[in-house]
Amino acid sequence: MQECPYQLLCIPDVDECRTLPDACRGDMGCVNQNGGYLCLPRSLYNQPYRPDTPALPNPVYQDPSAGFPDTFLPAVPGGGGGRGGVEPSYPRVRSTAQCILGYTLAEDGTCNDIDECETNSHHCNPTQVCINTSGGYTCSCTEGYWLIGGQCQDIDECRYGYCQQLCANAPGSYSCSCNPGFILNPDSRTCQDVDECEDEPCSHGCFNTYGSFMCNCDEGFELAADGTTCIDLDECSFSEFLCQHRCVNTPGSFSCICPPGYYVFEDGRSCEDFNECDTGNNTCTTAQVCFNFQGGYTCLDPLQCRPPYVEVSDNQCMCSAENPACRDKAFTILYRHMDLSSGRSVPADIFQMQATTRYPGAFYIFQIKSGNDGREFYMRQTSNVSATLVLSRPIKGPKQVVLDLEMVTVNNVINFRGSSIIRLTIFVSDF
Known part of the structure; x- marks a missing residue:
């Protein structure tokens, strides 16, 4: 029987070269031994066996009892490797030393481990350790x-996604970095978002996003080209109809201003006439009549009828038919006043005239007798007894226009022809 080293209990030999994956590495070949195995250069153990082949110095012996294949132990002395009397295909290793392979006899008679790395008696590749x-x-x-083909080659960690975002490979190492808007975590691999809003980069509001941020502006402002500052929005430049009269830009907003005689309406944009006559904010005397128009007012003096007319009411003068001086004159003159906005759109119906008394067999003719020098008006008859004054051209104020609107009554049965006049004073506003 084969003698067991260290007086261990001997069990049937296990072929580690078959049972252990990658028992030997690099250019080393595995040779089974009784109770272990050898790692020998392939160039040696593939040679035919010759009895005169000298023993290899310090062959590497693998002991499976170590629990992992990278632990090397000395070969068991006298261990046989052949089966059935067949000579092995590797050189026999014979040793007469009292210590097993990998150990050396010390002066005190003990066996000390040989440091093959220190004595440079190993067979590691120059690229290996x-x-x-x-x-x-x-x-x-x-x-x-890592070991590839017996050579240590650099591992490209970037290829295998070692970094979450940016990766730079280096010989035997790598380094991770992050995209703008991220910082590297303490693990030096993953990245976390940077909350840029903590540094208050925006002049108004800031909204953090993944890897970046967005700035927003208060109402009435817009974001500048730099994406962080806010500039005032000139609302008045958007449209000339934003305010009825005049628009004034303010930081973040705007305001509408009305001309004298007007106030800003509840909508904040349109202008409403300030009625000086109703509020008493006028200079008219008690003898005068205050007449309000758009943007102002006027004080009307008491009516004074010119002869041969006589006053019949506060606003009407009459010329009697019995008076020979009234033969070619209108029977009555009725005074009326109205206001008109400057530049009012046309055509526009602005005043209606109607006969108050009807005579059997009579018909009526309506016309503008005087005051229409610019031909801004015309009369449109709407029935046998009525007509409408139409503004046909815009009138720019401030201006005062006096029109004599005549209604001619014709009765051929009794051979009668007479007329009545409405003296209409129109106050055209400045705005």
Whole structure:
């Protein structure tokens, strides 16, 4: 029977070269031994066996009892490898030393481990790192490298998504960075969003977004080209109809201003006439009559009828038919007043005239007798006894227009022809 080293209980040999994955690394080949296995350069153990082949110095021996394949232990002395009397295909290793392979005899008679890495008696590739183990050594690569074809090659960590965002590979290492708007977490791999609003980059409001931020402005302001500052919005430049009269821009808003004689209505945009006659804010005397018009007022003196007319009421003069001086004159003159906005759109019906007395067999003719020098008006007869004064051209104020609107009564049965006049005074406002 084969003698067991260290007086261990012997069990049937296990072929580690078959049962252990990657028992030997790099250019080392696995050779099973009774109670262990050898890692030998392939160039040696593939050679035909010759009895005169000298023993290899310090062959690497793998002991499965270590629990992991990278731990190297010395081979068991006298361990046989052949089966059925067949000579092995690797050189026999013979040792007459009292210590097993990988150990050396000390002066005190104990066996001390040989540091193959220190004595440079290992067979690691120049790109590999030698790590000494009890009774042997292992060849490994430094962090950031892996073994490919017996060579340690750099691992491209960026290829395998080691970084969440930006990655820069380096020999044996890598570094992560983040896109603008993010900072690197303490793990040096992941990124977290930066809340830019904490630094108050916006002149008004700030809204943080993933990786960035957005600025917003208060009402009446708009965002400038730099995306952070807010500039006043000139609402008055949008439309000339924003205010009825005049628009004044203010920071973040606007205001409407009305001309003298007007006040700003509840909507804040349109202008309403200030009635000086109703409020008493006028200079008319008690003998005068206050007449309000758009944007102002006027004080009307008491009616004075010119002869041969006589006053019959506060606003009417009459010329009697019995008076020979009244033969070619209108029978009555009725005084009326009205106001008109400057530049009013046309055509517009502004005044209606109607016969108050009807005579059998009579018909009526309506016409503008005087005052229409600019031909801004015309009469449109709407029935046998009525007509409407129409504004046909806009009138720019301030202006005062006096029209004599005549109604001619014709009765051919009794051979009668007479007329009545409405003297209409129109106050055209300044605005």
